[in-house]
Amino acid sequence: MATPKEHIEEIRSKKFSIGGEVNPLSEEFHLTVEMLSAELYAKDVHFLMELIQNAEDNEYPSGVNPSLEFVITSRDITGTGAEATLLMFNNEKGFSPSNINSICSVAKSTKKGNRKRGYIGEKGIGFKSVFLITSRPYIFSNGYQIRFDEDPCPHCNLGYVVPEWVEENPKLSEIQQIYGSGSTLPTTTLILPLKADKVNAVKQQLSSVQPEVLLFLTKIKRLSVREHNENPKLNTVSAIAITSETNFVKSNNIDAESSTLHLVAQGDKFDKECSYYMWKQKFPVNEKNKVERRMEVDEWVITLAFPYGELLQRGTTSPGIYAFLPIEMVTSFPFIMQADFLLSSSRETIIFDDKWNKGILDCVPDAFVNALTSLVILTGDAPVSSLPPMFSFLPVTSSHFPELNAVREKINAKLVEEDIIPSESYSKQKFFHKPCEVGRLMPAFWNILEKAKDQGVNLDDLSNHGIYVLSSSFDKPVYDQVLNFLGVGQVSSDWYGRCIQCSDLIMGVSEDVYLELLLFLADNWSSKFSCTDIKNIPLIKYTLMGRWPCAA
Incomplete structure (x- = not known):
């Protein structure tokens, strides 16, 4: 076998x-590669997304916690x-x-046609997107020590x-010194001496890596970004280390599974964590929606992430749609x-008019309703008071995208037909209704009922x-938008009269x-109440000598 x-x-x-x-064919081949690299990756951000995507598609040794590290x-x-050099370390097989x-x-990826096996790359030139930021990328992996050049090779043009x-x-x-002399160098290292006009853009993108980038990656469990300078005071990149852990995986009987994923993000300007309820459901691909680029795929896998607490966003916005990695779309959901x-080639949006x-x-509305139902109804011994916060996941705010508003409206139409709203039962048993x-x-009136209950009135x-x-835990102003x-x-106004008459609220409570x-x-x-039957209900207490109080 040949050596590397x-x-x-x-x-x-x-x-x-x-x-x-x-x-x-050398000149034609060169123009083809140059055109593809320029057109498909129009923004500097994509070199980073492509490298993360490639790392997710890599194979990892058993027992290894897959990680990806960027050091500039x-x-x-x-x-x-080069004024600055970006290094990427990945502990893959190599x-x-x-x-x-x-x-x-070009376009001969080893991952092509392997969508079913979990590969998320597809264009076959992902690595070549690095030429947007470097003229000469280097690869050190499994004994290979090679570099490429965007300029034509003098020997083959x-x-x-x-x-x-x-x-x-x-x-x-030197690579070991930058990585850390006390740590074992990962199997694969990319070295990218940056073009002078790309240094600031790369630093900005590294500083803007969203902690939730790991949410939907099944392999990579740790991603970090840091800057290495002899004088740390010269560092301008905001460092961050993100780790993910999944547990409590539960299968459901509708070709779906739920789990809890925990993200921790730490850095020199960032230290947060958040847990997410993850709902993953499969749907068969309809024949009318099939496209050539996905002919081998016969089912859609839709995953929804519901954050328990504040999103781990860096900056003022957080992406609301992922295609394994974040898309630059704010959904308002x-x-x-x-x-x-x-x-789209810019990775800014999904292609809304594409039938796929x-x-x-x-399918998203069905997935959402099933996820919410699972959260609310199947909560076991959890008290009713723990349920209302789960309704904060409802898309009560309109989106800027008409196509997503259509999804929102379908979610609403399905939810109003579901028995998901808890009623007040004054018992441990939970009841749900449309x-x-x-x-x-x-x-x-809630205040009156609570005091009456404390005084022994049967409600x-x-x-x-x-x-x-509606459950008293849910009937609060903070949930007005959800309930609306x-x-x-x-x-109705008449309800109060019936309640007062049947619940002993006149004679069974204290004078206060x-x-x-x-x-x-x-x-x-x-x-x-002036036009209701309350005026016909005995409301005024009076006392007869030697007799118990009565109402009239």
Whole structure:
């Protein structure tokens, strides 16, 4: 078997005719690579997303916690005169001969057609996007020490794909110093001496890496960004280290599973953590939605992430849609959706008019309703008071995208038909109803009921007066938007009369609570009760000599 160096020499001689006749297709090949690299990756951000994507697609040894580390340094370890150099360290298995053959080609990715196996890359030139920020990338992996050049090779007139063996700069000892002399160097290292006009853009992108970038990656469990300078005071990149841990995986009977994922993000300007309820559900791909780029895929896998607490965003906004990695779209929804969307070349948005993406978006409402139902209904022994915060995941705010507003409206239409709203039962047992079957009470009357209950008044029949009463834990101003979104309104004015008459609220409470009840009725008499049957209910207590108090 050929050594790594012998393999590179074989590629140079056989594929690129170095040392022999010039390949007549070399100029056309060069223009093709240049055009693809420029068109498909129009923004500096994509070199970073592509490298993360490639790392997620890599194979990892068993027992290894997959990690990806970015280090930017002002040291010119390649001897190219670069003002700054970006290094990427990945503890994967390392480059194989087939990987090397692929990277020396265009659109011949070893991952192509392997969507079912979990690969998230697809264009076959992901690595070549680094040429947006460097003229000469280096790869050190599994004994390979090679570099590429965007300028045409003088021996074959081709750029981008012709490998050259690296004898000297950078030296492994210098790479080790930057990584940390006390740590074992990971299997694969990319060294990217940055173009002068890209240094600030790269630093800005590194400082803006979102902690939630790991949310939907199944392999990489740790990602870090830091800057290495002899004088740390010169560092301008905001360092961050992100780790993820998944537990409590539970399978469901609708081809879905739920889990809890915990993210921790720490850095010199950032120290936060957040847990997410993850709902992953499979849907069959409809024939009418199939496209050529996904012909081998027969099911959509949609994952929704519901954050328990504040999102781990850096900056003022947080992406709301992922295609394994974040898309630059702010949805205004309080949850994050992930699917194998087809994206615009700029990776700024999903392609809304694409039939593949339309099919995915049509499935999101079902996934959301199933996820929320699982959260709310299947909570076991959890008290009703723990349920209302889960409704904060409802998309009560409109999106700037009409296509996402359509998703929002379908979610609403499905939820109003579900038994998901808890009613007040004054017992440990939980009861759920459709939103239209439940009504809210005025806050002042809730106060009266709570005091009456404490004084021994039986309120078990509270929901037996024509409508179910919304749980007191849910009937609060903080949930007004959610309840309005679901169409939960107030109980009728007549309901109060029936409740007072049937619940012994006149004779069964103390004088203080009784007076509070009368004041409540007086305050709302003209606006709510003057035209109801309350005026026919005995409300005034009186005492006859030698007899118990009565009401009239």
